[in-house]
């Protein structure tokens with residue numbers, strides 16, 4: 001097989017760079033883009049200019065923390081439409097070089113230059129010059145024989161970098177990097193690897209594949225072994241169907257008010273229905289996500305035989321799913337018990353439970369006795385965002401768990417003793433999200449009439465927060 005030439009392009013401080021481009025007075029200054037631009041809001045930072053990163057400001061950090069780190073920074077709202085317009089020009093520019101372009105996000109793409117006449121390095125230089133000339137922005141580019149290495153390369157000399165990883169030098173260049181640079185190695189896998197003494201990609205490459213398979217399961221173990229050696233055969237995919245679309249809102253203050261929640265859900269339903277129709281899809285799966293004031297998160301999901309693409313239908317399903325969330329603290333705690341006891345069987349062991357669980361249970365007026373949870377359960381709980389609701393673990397979680405520690409299945413139990421006097425207060429909501437997935441092309445048929453949920457087609461008002469629950473009998 002002919003060696004491939006893959007480029008990974010990642011724009012530098014994308015949102016912030018666009019703001020600095022259109023407002024020259026901001027150039028060279030710390031610029032933070034996030035939410036509505038109010039640094040005292042509860043929004044998080046989308047991105048920060050490199051001048052702002054010097055102060056420690058990073059993506060996903062609360063705006064308030066960014067303000068604390070750099071009070072003189074300029075805070076700006078996210079102007080998505082503007083960034084999308086630049087992104088479209090960027091992708092068009094890439095497609096002038098080859099049609100084999102895989103956009104990964106607004107500011108990131110893979111390009112397969114294997115069949116191009118020019119050498120990959122030359123293409124990379126031309127690209128960077130055109131991005132600077134035509135768009136007025138800088139990009140970091142990685143060139144390598146595969147996507148994995150190209151992406152690692154583009155990140156190595158940011159901003160305005162050009163990094164080439166050849167097959168010959170791959171092992172040597174990867175060795176000192178932290179394992180988290182590899183695809184699929186998130187904080188949890190990183191922690192697990194650290195437990196067995198592995199912190200760098202070089203360390204990982206020295207672990208025999210069989211050991212990784214034992215520890216992480218077949219598919220993931222083998223993938224880790226390959227990636228640690230810089231091996232990746234995944235193709236540059238030019239036509240990727242969207243898998244899902246979602247909207248989320250973080251409230252300025254944690255809320256308990258049904259009407260506010262209902263209003264936000266209705267807006268998100270309208271938005272998602274608009275997106276579905278514009279993109280020509282119907283959705284078979286609707287998922288709601290609720291994050292409570294204590295950061296525990298639950299999701300509830302419904303898959304239907306028929307796809308929907310109208311706001312009233314999505315809103316109606318969202319309402320039904322909301323009714324399945326444990327809104328009262330007592331009901332939620334009983335769900336924790338049910339699911340944990342169910343999973344663990346009944347042999348009591350030594351005390352250990354994650355801090356997050358302990359805190360949550362304490363807050364909701366519950367004490368733990370004979371606490372013990374196996375690594376498997378702990379990981380399952382973590383992967384579900386420390387929110388041990390009654391939702392079954394995802395297929396991915398199950399796979400991981402099967403690989404991680406079959407042997408410890410018999411280990412554990414959490415025995416939870418609830419205070420008899422505990423009454424169910426309504427939990428406060430921090431964030432609500434709505435997702436549509438299971439997308440099916442709706443073909444050429446005109447979309448159904450319906451429009452945004454108005455007074456005429458508003459679904460029946462059901463109570464989102466049940467006022468009492470079976471768990472809170474006197």
Ligand code: DCP
Pocket residue numbers: 010011012013014015016045046047048059060107108158159
């Ligand atoms: N973004 C976001 N929230 C995040 C991460 C990113 O809204 N948690 C947005 C803002 C970024 C854009 O996506 O500008 C691209 O993400 P990158 O991770 O590529 O970050 P930047 O392009 O901003 O910086 P870098 O120079 O590190 O690529």
Ligand code: MG
Pocket residue numbers: 010011012013014107
């Ligand atoms: Mg970027």
